[in-house]
Amino acid sequence: MVAGVGIDIIKIEKMKQAIDKWGDSFLDRVFNPEEIENIYKGKMYYQRLAARFAAKEAVIKALSKEYPLALKDIIILNKPNGAPYCKFKKDIGDEIFLSITHVEDYAVASAVAQKT
Numbered sequence: 001m002v003a004g005v006g007i008d009i010i011k012i013e014k015m016k017q018a019i020d021k022w023g024d025s026f027l028d029r030v031f032n033p034e035e036i037e038n039i040y041k042g043k044m045y046y047q048r049l050a051a052r053f054a055a056k057e058a059v060i061k062a063l064s065k066e067y068p069l070a071l072k073d074i075i076i077l078n079k080p081n082g083a084p085y086c087k088f089k090k091d092i093g094d095e096i097f098l099s100i101t102h103v104e105d106y107a108v109a110s111a112v113a114q115k116t
Helices: 012-022 024-030 033-037 045-063
Strands: 002-011 074-078 084-088 094-102 106-115
Touching: 002 012, 002 045, 012 024, 012 045, 012 106, 024 045, 033 074, 045 074, 045 084, 045 094, 045 106, 084 094
Parallel strands: none
Antiparallel strands: 002 106, 074 084, 094 106
């Protein structure tokens, strides 16, 4: 049974500005070390961070009626085939289905929460 749906969009430039302004303290407040380790600092660095940020926001929206979550409670990773998935610091009992995309200026993510 679907428990909730969430979607989020972020402008890539906003993510870049936040990182330029606050640096590692911003990254440490929003992302878990496991997430940062899996994003290399290449051409798509800000797009990938923005996409994960949007995914966290989408998950929070999908679960907002059930669980109070902080951004760092949610860990966005990729399967070997590149598909995104999320795990949580604590078991919440729901399965999350994610879709993430990014282009030059924007990153978008959608999340569907399903009762397990």
